[in-house]
Amino acid sequence: MEMQVVIGFSATVFSIIGMIVNNDFHAIPREAQEFGLGKAGYYVLLVGAAIMYQLFCLGIMGAVFYGSALLGGVIMTVLIPVTEVLAVLFFHEPFNGIKGIAVALSVWGFVSYFYGEIQIHAQSSNKPSNVEKLDL
Structure with missing residues (x-):
């Protein structure tokens, strides 16, 4: 399980570095402005989706490990x-x-x-x- 946490964290850092290199962080405020539920809803959805995806991957690894x-x-x-x-x-x-x-x-x-x-x-x-x- 620790290995999956490390893999997930490494993938997150790798993705953040890629977004910095590609200047993708500049598009996030513009997308948040156009989002139907407002800026706060956009950021909550963005962070919530990232956390849920990490938990999903961790759960699948648990299913593989225990099942x-x-x-x-x-x-x-x-x-x-x-x-x-x-x-x-x-x-x-x-x-x-x-x-x-x-x-x-x-x-x-x-x-x-x-x-x-x-x-x-x-x-x-x-x-x-x-x-x-x-x-x-």
Whole structure:
């Protein structure tokens, strides 16, 4: 987990250096001025999104560490339809065929993963134990 925190911090510093070199910080006040919720809302959204993304990456690494890499992939995959549906509901984005295919494939993968886990669990619970009971 510490490694993920260091990677996230290093990526943030690298991105900030890139923004300084490219003079991207000059565009932020202009974008904040044009933002529909005002300057304060823009900065809160900007900082909140950065913090949430770091926490998301840390959570995925926790899922990989305590579960499996497959579980981490499934969690990221199931977020595709959630993100698409929320974008359609809140931002009124068009829901085209490509988004529909992405949603269908991610839901299919999610259901397939849990179906496989249920099958593995059912098979392991039916096996007899290798440990013999000792009568004393």
